[in-house]
Structures are given as structure tokens and as C-alpha cells.
Amino acid sequence: MIASRSPIVRLAVQTVTPLALLVGTYLLFAGHNRPGGGFAAGLVVGAVVTLRTVAGLQRPSHADVMVAVGMAVVVIVSFAPLLWGDSLLDQKVVEWKVPLLGKVKTGSALPFDIGVMAIVVGLIVALLDGLSTRRRTDDGPGEPELLT
Amino acid sequence: MWFLLALHALGIVAAGLAGRASMRAALLTAGIAPAVTAAWAITELAGDGAPATARWTWVDALGLELSFLGDDLALMMTTLVSGIGALVFVYASGYFSPTAAGSVRFPTALLAFSTSMLGLVWADSIWTLFIFWELTSVTSFLLVGHKNTAPAVLDAARRALVITGGGGLVLLAGLMILGEQAGTTTLSELTPVSGTASSVAAVLVLVGAATKSAQFPFHVWLPGAMAAPTPVSAYLHSATMVKAGVLLVAALSPAFVEVDAWRSVGLAFGIVSMFWGAIGALRQRDAKLILAWGTVSQLGLLITVLALGSGKAIFAGISLLFAHALFKAALFLVVGEIDIRTGTRDIDELGSLYRSMPIATAVAVLAGASMAGVPPLLGFMAKEAAIEAALGMDGTTRVVALVAIVGGSVLTVAYTVRFLLATFGPGPTVTEVAPRRWAMTVPAVILGAAGVAGYVFAGTVTGIVGPAATESNAKSAVYELIRWPGLKTAFVISLGIVAAGVVLGLVITRRPTGAAPRPLGARTADASIDGVLAFAPRLTERVQHGSLPVYLATMGLAVWIASMPFLDELLLDHVVLWDRPVQGGLALITVAAAAAGASVRSRLGSTLALGAVGIGVSGLFVVHGAPDLALTQLVVETVIVVGFVLGLGVLGKNFPEAADAWQTIRVAIALAGGFGVTMALAMSARNPTGSAPVERITAEAVDEGGGKNLVNVILTDLRAIDTLGEVVVLATVAIGILALARARDADPDDDAVDPTTPAEVLT
Known part of the structure; x- marks a missing residue:
């Protein structure tokens, strides 16, 4: 069980979390026309999860679910065009009007990016899971006084 | 053809579901698809239409395809x-x-085999043939190992898999050389090849065929495979799968017609196996093993006749193949019935079964007589054709073939007589015979009667085997099966064979049999398989030793060596130091951070320095006008630094002390690796085509991708298939990590380990 004893770290991470998630979401949607994209968004969200894990706010879990969902989305988006005779990974661009936001232009790249994001987050959570459970030490236990 | 394959696939699923209810339901469900397919094949045979084909190309440029052709063979x-x-x-x-x-496992595996075998006989491409060839080996392995609790059974299954599967690889090598020589991978378009490479191909193909068709010295798996339930033995190991090698010899004989090695090696395999198998059959006491060794001998006969290659020989070979499938399956089915109803297969304990099992006896006598080549049965006509074929050769081949066929046939008659007399004739009476099961009796009767029917309707059988043989040799078309040839040389030889065989058989039957001999060579085969299995982990330990420094050194040196051949192509004259001075500054910071990271003793310091390197590089990206790369790089660095810090809990505070010599070597390797990477980057920036693809991509991006961010459009649209591959890798890594973490957590030894967590490290 990971738990930070520092209330300052906890508070800071708690404050940053919604902001960072917002940034991640922005990157996901902005990706098509500006810097961003599923990979970057996934890394930002992954960083949030990492910080929260270190701060003891959550435990890394459900990595398998994220990877599975991400893979499913990516594979469906990739292979669905074959069903109606288009080539693999063919792009569909959709444009529609949304109240408040105005004209929104998006395409099948968006779900593809969401899938990529889920896989990236899943990978990071899996890494955290692998690093944070009981482990074998080869040259002695870790040094608890490292940052104090 | 797709429909039939789909029907089989459906049948496998349905049989699996029915298997939950009962074995019987599952087996009968599974039997539907083969029954429909057989009906289809018979209608196709009766019709005169063009052969059915089915083709699905996977990779056009490599000629990788699934290709089926339903020709007469x-x-x-x-x-x-x-x-x-x-x-x-x-x-x-x-x-x-x-x-x-095993009511789910057995019927599904048996139907899966049936499907694979169909794919094998229909295959019209080298690749298709190979895939289904190996699939039959795998399904055979599952079926032989049906009783998966007995170690002897598992050994036998493993032996069968390794020999036939390994033979498949040899076959693949041979087919690839053949395809290269003939210039096509389509089996029906192969043209005669010649030359040394073709001789090598011929030998490799024959070895592959010999492993599958249990030819000496690869026959050792077949007697062991008798550990399978008798339906499997009858189906796979006498009637169909072991015929695959024979079929291959028939199908490829037109391509190898000019290769001398084809005939001589084929004859050697066939003749040795014919005799060795027959002698083995005479030594056995287990009725099923007698039949198995007999199969080795009969397959040897088939290979011998087909290797002769003349029109008559191919015709005779295909006729023998047809006859053998019918009578040998019938014999196995009878032995299975005896096994079930009396509880033994030992011929010393059996006897007088003609009283208690009259129908089985009649079937066995009919099928056995067909095997021995006694008129009026199908086997007689086929053997007659084989003798005629041998007589039709010239010179040494004629003598060798004739002697071999006559000698082998005499032994065949002898072991058939021994088998029939000892099992059904006078002898100890088995008192307890279980009641008849019609489901077992009827199929055996049908197959046994087919031998008689084949004789009566010789014209129909000729109509089936003749065109089939013509696929391999156009000269086969003129021959036909003859019911009563009259007093010709071949007929006299036939009568002589039967007479000599009966005498020999009677003599041997009188002799007391010793203990059942262990199949010669099985021990050697097992030992070599064990050796391979023991060698594999040792090799893995050497290659995957788990030492991180050695992995890194390997990678660094590999990059260095790979870059060496391009050393003189690297042009330094157009190297520009920087476009803007700020780049120089950022580069300086990056290099300084890298140097610091390499020299500090503290692991945490080194990690932070590495993070600084990454941030410096992302700064360079920004200056170059690549915000996307910069952003990604920045986030990646952040996550990596945090990950490293988490990992420090395991590794300890400082790097371990290293000897000076070691340190020098490490620095040298690092420099070499760095040099190699620099070279690779410099070369990729050379841009040999001269035109930047950026304009084309910009147009395409807005047009097709519907986006203005080129990098992202490349990732999600233009090169999305790369991204797809990458995320599959990521997902695989994630699953691997989770699996390792869970395996470690489940390992009770780890309880002794200090449960330090990263959070404790950080506080």
C-alpha cells in the first residue's frame, strides 16, 4: 500500500488533478488541428495517475480493463471500414453543429485517439502496478531517508 | 469449398456445445459436416464440370494465399x-x-483434424499445403494424447508431434526450393525441374513425406500413436493422415520426373519400410500393433510404386491407396470392436471369435483378404496393377521393384494369415463377450463390403482412380482395373505370392510368440527429443541471461557495428552548427546534463539529470518548430522521471562501485553506441530523394485526414497502420507487466522479501 505521509504533497496533487485532466482532455480533442493527440493526452492522464499513486490518493488498478477497452476501440475503428468495402483504417470526417460550441468538425480519428489514450494510460498504470507491489531487492532494501 | 470449410468450422463449435451434454451427441453432431462433404465430393466426381477452386490472397507481393483446387485426385x-x-x-x-x-475435447479435435485434412488435400499452394500439413500434425497430437493422464501416452503423442511436425519443416524447405526452381508456388502449375538444387528439394520433400507416412527410420511414432482411441487409429493413422506423404509423392512426381534422386531415394524409403514394417507386424502380439506395423509396410509399398513414376505405376499406386484406405480402416474398426467387447487385443488370449462375433469375423476376413491381394476383391486388382507396373519398368529398376513388391507382398499375406487365424480361428475361447453395438458394427461392415463392391464395380472404381492418377501422370489415363486377367505373368506371380504367404503365415502362427517387442528406435527418438528439450532452456539462459548491462552493451555495440559500413557516406561538409544561436545554448545545456548524469554517483541525481536532457531536447524541438514532438517529449520525460524514482526504491541510493577497467569499457561502449546513433541520425537527414514530402502530406492531410496538425494526421490517418501496430505493442507490454507482477505476487517465496514501497522512499 502506497501512502505519502506528507499532507502538502497530497494537497498539491489533489489540486492539480482536475487541471491536469482538463489539459489531457483538451489535448485529446485539439490534437487534430493543433499540438496534442491521443498519445500526449494519454501521457498527461498517466502522469496524473502516477502522481496520485505516489501521493497515496489511489492505487494503480484496472490496467487490464483500460488496455482491453482501448484495444477494442482501436481495432473496431481500424477494421470497421472493411465492412463497407473501404480500405483498412479509412477516415470518416463528420461535421455538425453543436449548441454553444458552434460548428464542430471531427472524424473517426477521434475514437482512434481515444483508444490510443486508453492504452497508454493502461500501460502506465500497469507499470505502476508492477513497481508498487511487494518486490524482491537484490542489493538490500531501499533507502527510506532518500528525500528527507 | 468455402461453404464446406465454414460448415466444418460450425460443426466444431456445435460439437463442442453438444459435448457438454454427452459424448454421443457431440460425435454425431460432428459427423454431419464430413457426411455433407463426402456427398459433395461424390457429386463432383460424377459430374464433368470444371474443378472447384477457392482462393483468397493475403499478401499478393509474396504470393501468400489460401488456394484450394478440387481436381480429381x-x-x-x-x-x-x-x-x-x-x-x-x-x-x-x-x-x-x-x-x-473428454466429450468436448475429443469430437472437436477429431473434426478439426478432418477439416485440416481437407485443407491439405485441396491445397493448391505451397504455403496452404504447409499450413494444413502442420495442422494435421497438431490435431493428431491432441488425439493421440487423448488419455492425457498416462505418461506413456503423452510420450507417444509428443514423439508423433515432434517427428511429423519437424518433418513438416523439412518439407517446407524442400517446397521452397522447388517453388524457386519452378518459378511458382502454385502446385498445379509446377513444371518439371532439374539440377542440383532440385535434387536437394526432392530429398527434402521425400524426408518430409516419410515422416508423415511413417517410413523407416521415421516410422517410430506410428506404433506409439496406437495409444490413441481406436477410431483415431483407424481414421488418422491408417486411412487418411499417414496417406498425406503418399499423396504428396503422387502430386509432386510430375515436377520431379527428371530428378534421379527422387526415384532412388523414394524407392529406398519405400522398400526398406515395406520389409521392416512387415517383419515388425509378424513379431507383434497386440492385434492393433500388428495392423500399425502393417500400415508402415503398406505405406512403403505405396511409396515404392509411386516412386517408379511411370503412368502404370502412378495408376497402380493410386489404386492401392484407395484400396488400402478402405480395408485398413475396416480392420482397425474390427479390432476396436474386439477390444471393447472382449477387453483384450492380445492375439494369444483371443481365439474362436468366429463363433461369438460372426459379423466382425466376416468383415475382417474380407478386409484381410483384400489386404493380402486375394480375388475377388479390390485389393487384388490394385496389387495386380502394381505387379504389372513393376514388370513394365526396364533394367535394374524392374528387377529391384519386382523383387521388393513380391517379397513385401509375401510377408503381407503372412502377417494377415497370422492375424486372422490367431484372432478369429481356433484357440482359447473368450467366454465373456459384451453385446454387439450396432454403431460400431455398421461402419465396419460398410467399409469391409466396399472391398467386394469395388471388385464388382471395377469400372466405377477405375473411373475414380484413373482420372486421379492422370493428375500426376497423363499416361495413366489408358489403364483400368481388371477383374480377371487370365493366365498372365502378373496373375501367376499374384497366385504365387498368396500361396507362399499362406504357407509362411501358417508356419509362423504355429510358433509360440515371445514377449511383445518394444518398437526399435522409439527409445532413441525419445532420447533425442529429451535432449532438444533440455538444450532449449540452456540456450535461452545464455541468450536471455537477464543482465541489464550486458543487454545495453549488446545494443550499443550493435548500433556501432551497423553504422560502420556507411562511414564514408557521411558528409561533414554541409553540417551546419545551428540555425539560431539559441539552439547552440540548448545543446550545451543538454550535453552538460548528459555528462552530469553519467558522472554522478547518486542514482536520484542521475535520474534528474536524464530528465534535464529530455527537457533540453524538447526545447530543441520547440525551436525547430515541432510543438507536437516537444509536448510529447516533455510529458514522456515527466512520466519517466517519476517512474525512475519509483524504481529507485528497489535499486538503492547509489550506483555500485565498479573497477576502473570495467568503467573504461563501459565508457567505450557508450561512446561507440552514441556514435552509431549520431551516424544514423545524420544519414536519415541526408534526404537522398531531394524533395521534402511535406507539401504532399499537407494536401493529403486536409483532404483525407480532415486535420491541420500534420503529425497527428500522420499518426491517425496516413500512417495509422503503424500506429495500430505500435499500440498493439504497448498493449502487449502492459499485459506482460501485469502478468509478471501477478506471477511474482503469487510466488510464496517473495513473502520473505522486504516490502519497501516507493512512497516510503519518498517520505
Whole structure:
């Protein structure tokens, strides 16, 4: 069980979390026309999860679910065009009007990016899971006084 | 053809579901697909239409495709595979008790085999042939190992898999050389090849065929495979799968017609196996093993006759193949019935079964007589054709072939007589005979009667085997099966064979039999398989030793060596130091951070320095006008630094002290690796085509991708298939990490380990 004893770290991470998630979401949607994209968004969200894990706010879990969902989305988006005779990974661009936001232009790249994001987050959570459970030490236990 | 394959696939699923209810339901469900296929093959044979084809190209440039062709040979084999298959499914429903274990596994595996075998006989491409060839090996392995609790059974299954599967690889090598020589991978378009490479191909193909068709010295797996339930032995190991090698010899003989090695090696395999198998059959006491060794001998006969290659020989070979599938399957089915009803297969304990099992006795006598080549049966006509074929050769081949066929046939008659007399003739009376099960009796009767029917309707059989043989040799078309040849040389030889064989058989039957001999060579085969299995982990330990420094050194040196050949192509004259001075500054910071990271003793310091390197690089990206790369790089660095810090909990505070010599070597390797990477980057920036693709991509991006961010459009649209591959890798890594973490957590030894967590490190 990971738990930070520092209330300052906890508070800071708690404050940053919604902001960072917002940034991640922005990157996901902005990706098509500006810097961003599923990979970057996934890394930002992954960083949030990492910080929260270190701060003891959550435990890394459900990595398998994220990877599975991400893979499913990516594979469906990739292979669905074959069903109606288009080539693999063919792009569909959709444009529609949304109240408040105005004209929104998006395409099948968006779900593809969401899938990529889920896989990236899943990978990071899996890494955290692998690093944070009981482990074998080869040259002695870790040094608890490292940052104090 | 797709429909039939789909029907089989559906049948496998349906049989699996029915298997939950009972073995009988599953077997009968599974039998539907083969029955339909057999009916289709017979209609196709009766019709005169063009052969059915089915083709699906996977990678056009490499000629990788699934390609099926239902020519006359394939149709004849389909009739055998699916016809006998359907009968075997019915038989098995009587063989197993309705509540037998493995009621999901067995029927699905048997139908999967049937499907693979169909794919094999239909295959019209080298790749398709290979895939289904190996699939039959795998399904055979599952079926031989049906009783998966007995170690001897598992050994036998493993032996069968390694020999036939390994033979498949040899075959693949041979087929690839053949395809290269002939200039096509389509089997029906192969042209005669010649030359040294073709001789090598011929030998490799024959070795592959010999492993599958249990030819000496690869026959050792077949007697062991008798550990399988009898329906499997009858179906796979006498009627169909072991015929694959024979079929291949027939199908490829037109391509190898000019290669001398083809005939000589084929004859050597065939003749040795014919005699060795027959002698083995005379030594056995287990009725099923007698038949198995007899199969080795009969397959040797088939290979011998087909290797002769003349029109008559191919015709005779295909006729023998057809006859053998019928009578040998019938004999196995009878032995299975004896096994189930009396509880033994030892011929010393059996006897007088003609009283208690009259129908089985009649079937066995008919099938046995067909095997021995006694008129008026199908086997007689086929053997007659084989002798005629041998007589039709010239010179040494004529003498060798004739002597071999006559000698082998005499032994065949002898072991048939011994088998029939000892099992059904006078002898100890088995008192307890279980009641007849019609599901077992009827298929055996059908197959046994087919031998008689084949004789009566010789014209029909000729109509089936003749065109099939013509696929391999156009000269086969003129021959036909003859019911009563009159006093010709071949007929006299035939009568002589039967007379000599009966005498020999009677003599041997009188002799007391010793203990059942262990199949010669099985021990050697097992030992070599064990050796391979022991060698594999040792090799893995050497290659994957788990030492991180050695991995890194390997990678660094590999990059360095790979870059060496391009050393003189690297042009330094157009190297620009920087476009803007700020780049120089950022580069300086990056290099300084890298140097610091390499020199500090503290692991945490080194990690932070590495983070600084990454941030410096992302700064360079920004200056170059690549915000996307910069952003990604920045986030990646952040996550990596946090990950490293988490990992420090395991590794300890400082790097371990290293000896000076070691340190020098490490620095040298690092420099070499760095040099190699620099070279690679410099070369990729050379841009040999001269035109930047950026304009084309910009147009495409807005047009097709519907986006203005080129990098992202490349990732999600233009090169999305790369991204797809990458995320699959990521997902695989994630699953791997989770699996390792769970395996470690489940390991009770780890309880002794200090449960330090990263959070404790950080506080």
C-alpha cells in the first residue's frame, strides 16, 4: 500500500488533478488541428495517475480493463471500414453543429485517439502496478531517508 | 469449398456445445459436416464440370494465399477423408460410452483434424499445403494424447508431434526450393525441374513425406500413436493422415520426373519400410500393433510404386491407396470392436471369435483378404496393377521393384494369415463377450463390403482412380482395373505370392510368440527429443541471461557495428552548427546534463539529470518548430522521471562501485553506441530523394485526414497502420507487466522479501 505521509504533497496533487485532466482532455480533442493527440493526452492522464499513486490518493488498478477497452476501440475503428468495402483504417470526417460550441468538425480519428489514450494510460498504470507491489531487492532494501 | 470449410468450422463449435451434454451427441453432431462433404465430393466426381477452386490472397507481393483446387485426385481423397470420417464418427459414438470423459475435447479435435485434412488435400499452394500439413500434425497430437493422464501416452503423442511436425519443416524447405526452381508456388502449375538444387528439394520433400507416412527410420511414432482411441487409429493413422506423404509423392512426381534422386531415394524409403514394417507386424502380439506395423509396410509399398513414376505405376499406386484406405480402416474398426467387447487385443488370449462375433469375423476376413491381394476383391486388382507396373519398368529398376513388391507382398499375406487365424480361428475361447453395438458394427461392415463392391464395380472404381492418377501422370489415363486377367505373368506371380504367404503365415502362427517387442528406435527418438528439450532452456539462459548491462552493451555495440559500413557516406561538409544561436545554448545545456548524469554517483541525481536532457531536447524541438514532438517529449520525460524514482526504491541510493577497467569499457561502449546513433541520425537527414514530402502530406492531410496538425494526421490517418501496430505493442507490454507482477505476487517465496514501497522512499 502506497501512502505519502506528507499532507502538502497530497494537497498539491489533489489540486492539480482536475487541471491536469482538463489539459489531457483538451489535448485529446485539439490534437487534430493543433499540438496534442491521443498519445500526449494519454501521457498527461498517466502522469496524473502516477502522481496520485505516489501521493497515496489511489492505487494503480484496472490496467487490464483500460488496455482491453482501448484495444477494442482501436481495432473496431481500424477494421470497421472493411465492412463497407473501404480500405483498412479509412477516415470518416463528420461535421455538425453543436449548441454553444458552434460548428464542430471531427472524424473517426477521434475514437482512434481515444483508444490510443486508453492504452497508454493502461500501460502506465500497469507499470505502476508492477513497481508498487511487494518486490524482491537484490542489493538490500531501499533507502527510506532518500528525500528527507 | 468455402461453404464446406465454414460448415466444418460450425460443426466444431456445435460439437463442442453438444459435448457438454454427452459424448454421443457431440460425435454425431460432428459427423454431419464430413457426411455433407463426402456427398459433395461424390457429386463432383460424377459430374464433368470444371474443378472447384477457392482462393483468397493475403499478401499478393509474396504470393501468400489460401488456394484450394478440387481436381480429381483431391476429390478422390475428399471422398475417402470425409466418407471414412463420417463412418468413424458414427463408430466412435458406439466406441465411447455416452458419458465418457473428454466429450468436448475429443469430437472437436477429431473434426478439426478432418477439416485440416481437407485443407491439405485441396491445397493448391505451397504455403496452404504447409499450413494444413502442420495442422494435421497438431490435431493428431491432441488425439493421440487423448488419455492425457498416462505418461506413456503423452510420450507417444509428443514423439508423433515432434517427428511429423519437424518433418513438416523439412518439407517446407524442400517446397521452397522447388517453388524457386519452378518459378511458382502454385502446385498445379509446377513444371518439371532439374539440377542440383532440385535434387536437394526432392530429398527434402521425400524426408518430409516419410515422416508423415511413417517410413523407416521415421516410422517410430506410428506404433506409439496406437495409444490413441481406436477410431483415431483407424481414421488418422491408417486411412487418411499417414496417406498425406503418399499423396504428396503422387502430386509432386510430375515436377520431379527428371530428378534421379527422387526415384532412388523414394524407392529406398519405400522398400526398406515395406520389409521392416512387415517383419515388425509378424513379431507383434497386440492385434492393433500388428495392423500399425502393417500400415508402415503398406505405406512403403505405396511409396515404392509411386516412386517408379511411370503412368502404370502412378495408376497402380493410386489404386492401392484407395484400396488400402478402405480395408485398413475396416480392420482397425474390427479390432476396436474386439477390444471393447472382449477387453483384450492380445492375439494369444483371443481365439474362436468366429463363433461369438460372426459379423466382425466376416468383415475382417474380407478386409484381410483384400489386404493380402486375394480375388475377388479390390485389393487384388490394385496389387495386380502394381505387379504389372513393376514388370513394365526396364533394367535394374524392374528387377529391384519386382523383387521388393513380391517379397513385401509375401510377408503381407503372412502377417494377415497370422492375424486372422490367431484372432478369429481356433484357440482359447473368450467366454465373456459384451453385446454387439450396432454403431460400431455398421461402419465396419460398410467399409469391409466396399472391398467386394469395388471388385464388382471395377469400372466405377477405375473411373475414380484413373482420372486421379492422370493428375500426376497423363499416361495413366489408358489403364483400368481388371477383374480377371487370365493366365498372365502378373496373375501367376499374384497366385504365387498368396500361396507362399499362406504357407509362411501358417508356419509362423504355429510358433509360440515371445514377449511383445518394444518398437526399435522409439527409445532413441525419445532420447533425442529429451535432449532438444533440455538444450532449449540452456540456450535461452545464455541468450536471455537477464543482465541489464550486458543487454545495453549488446545494443550499443550493435548500433556501432551497423553504422560502420556507411562511414564514408557521411558528409561533414554541409553540417551546419545551428540555425539560431539559441539552439547552440540548448545543446550545451543538454550535453552538460548528459555528462552530469553519467558522472554522478547518486542514482536520484542521475535520474534528474536524464530528465534535464529530455527537457533540453524538447526545447530543441520547440525551436525547430515541432510543438507536437516537444509536448510529447516533455510529458514522456515527466512520466519517466517519476517512474525512475519509483524504481529507485528497489535499486538503492547509489550506483555500485565498479573497477576502473570495467568503467573504461563501459565508457567505450557508450561512446561507440552514441556514435552509431549520431551516424544514423545524420544519414536519415541526408534526404537522398531531394524533395521534402511535406507539401504532399499537407494536401493529403486536409483532404483525407480532415486535420491541420500534420503529425497527428500522420499518426491517425496516413500512417495509422503503424500506429495500430505500435499500440498493439504497448498493449502487449502492459499485459506482460501485469502478468509478471501477478506471477511474482503469487510466488510464496517473495513473502520473505522486504516490502519497501516507493512512497516510503519518498517520505
